[in-house]
Amino acid sequence: MxxxxxxxxxxxxxxxxxxxxxxxxxxxxxxxxxxxxxxxxxxxxxxxxxxxxxxxxxxxxxxxxxxxxxxxxxxxxxxxxxxxxxxxxxxxxxxxxxxxxxxxxxxxxxxxxxxxxxxxxxxxxxxxxxxxxxxxxxxxxxxxxxxxxxxxxxxxxxxxxxxxxxxxxxxxxxxxxxxxxxxxxxxxxxxxxxxxxxxxxxxxxxxxxHDDLKQALVNAKETDTQLVLRSLNNTSRALQSSVTQEVVDMERRAGGCQFEDLRHLVTGQRGKAALQSGNIDDAVIATGQCVGLIxxxxxxxxxxxxxxxxxxxxxxxxxxxxxx
Known part of the structure; x- marks a missing residue:
């Protein structure tokens, strides 16, 4: 080409x-x-x-x-x-x-x-x-x-x-x-x-x-991503998980939240560990909507x-x- x-x-x-x-x-x-x-x-x-x-x-x-x-x-x-x-x-x-x-x-x-x-x-x-x-x-x-x-x-x-x-x-x-x-x-x-x-x-x-993460991507649909940190104008798209849902729930609570409230959930080291363990519910793992095409x-x-x-x-x- x-x-x-x-x-x-x-x-x-x-x-x-x-x-x-x-x-x-x-x-x-x-x-x-x-x-x-x-x-x-x-x-x-x-x-x-x-x-x-x-x-x-x-x-x-x-x-x-x-x-x-x-x-x-x-x-x-x-x-x-x-x-x-x-x-x-x-x-x-x-x-x-x-x-x-x-x-x-x-x-x-x-x-x-x-x-x-x-x-x-x-x-x-x-x-x-x-x-x-x-x-x-x-x-x-x-x-x-x-x-x-x-x-x-x-x-x-x-x-x-x-x-x-x-x-x-x-x-x-x-x-x-x-x-x-x-x-x-x-x-x-x-x-x-x-x-x-x-x-x-x-x-x-x-x-x-981890192979378990790769299989999770194969199994995922185009609707299985979630936007986090929207309320902080720092939007990120990630594979839907218990952690991403927890972040969204905290953002939606009355009075909102600050980044410091979420830091322990979205830290990069936590994401690194999840990539190696394959446990997608351990972290926010960046994933696009095209996951539904894999x-x-x-x-x-x-x-x-x-x-x-x-x-x-x-x-x-x-x-x-x-x-x-």
Whole structure:
């Protein structure tokens, strides 16, 4: 396949693996890249910049194909050593970075000077325009269906993707709600030049999470996710569980609640433990609505091959609708 995204990133297929916290480690990342997509390591999964360097080296030992590093910019009071992470990224020869969270403006110069292409993840057209203005090379636009943080505008991909494409000059990657080749074809038909998938890659053989969690994703329906932290304007979508229900109940109680009331339920360490134990009722586990489209746990190679094949078939069916 050939799009501006495959050309920009040097990959065979315009399929990008989401930078999932605690999950985007070398075995998964290398498997995605070896299959022709773009694997993405998550920097902040690593305890320190030096740990990131080691994880990059592990990945490089497993693949010669391009892969990226996700760097999520957190509020100032929780600021990790970003300059040191960027030093490691550049020194390790990484040429693609996915940024997320806060605006990456102050780091753009260093990244570009280091020969790094930057994809910024956005949840709205206005944020995508701001990202284009500061010089990112592409944007990944997250629809309301996505896992994790969908923003506060509640605009699904069917509207958000073409709305972004209409006003942007740089390539758009569609993110949220995509788990099949038909979904990929739909995103490309709407003007996207690539797709980003997190939840679907969570249910693969190489994802470093418990098999019980993968089976829970296979069993789940499209209605089995829940929005939490809405009352705090920090909405997140997760797999429905006793913990997510407890969070929602606390948010709905008279007088509402503060984040400190919920911290023990939504802590990242609790989520990490649940990914390893497979007990979905132990934590808030980020999951998109596309979970209802997941029917198996393939290898990354099998998944990407199938998606490309089914994408081609979907376009062929569409062409066949027109009378000669």
């Amino acid at each position: 050939k799009t501006r995204i495959t050309e920009l990133l040097g990959i065979r297929y315009p399929i990008i693996q989401g930078g999932m916290q605690w999950v985007a480690l070398s075995p998964l990342v290398a498997a995605v890249s070896n299959a022709g997509g773009l694997g993405v390591l998550t920097a902040l999964t690593q305890p320190s910049p030096e740990d990131l360097r080691k994880e990059i080296q592990k990945t490089q030992a497993l693949t010669s194909a391009p892969f990226a590093v996700n760097l999520t910019f957190l509020p100032a009071q929780n600021k990790p050593p970003y300059d040191e992470f960027i030093d490691v990224i550049i020194e390790s020869g990484i040429r693609i970075v996915e940024t997320a969270g806060n605006n990456p403006r102050e780091y753009m110069g260093r990244l570009h000077q280091g020969g790094v292409k930057v994809i910024h993840k956005c949840t709205s057209v206005r944020h995508a325009l701001s990202a284009q203005k500061i010089g990112v090379d592409a944007v990944s636009i997250d629809g309301f269906e996505c896992a994790g943080h969908p923003g506060e505008d509640d605009v699904p991909g069917l509207v958000l993707i073409p709305a972004a494409v209409k006003v942007l000059d740089i390539p758009v990657v569609a993110s949220g709600g995509i788990a099949t080749g038909a979904g990929m074809a739909a995103a490309l038909a709407l003007g996207a030049e690539g797709v980003n998938m997190g939840t679907r890659f969570l249910a693969t053989m190489e994802a470093p999470v 029917d198996d746990v393939p290898t990354c190679q099998e998944l990407i091959d199938r998606m490309v094949r089914d994408c081609r078939a979907a376009f062929a069916r569409g062409t066949g609708l027109f009378l000669s």
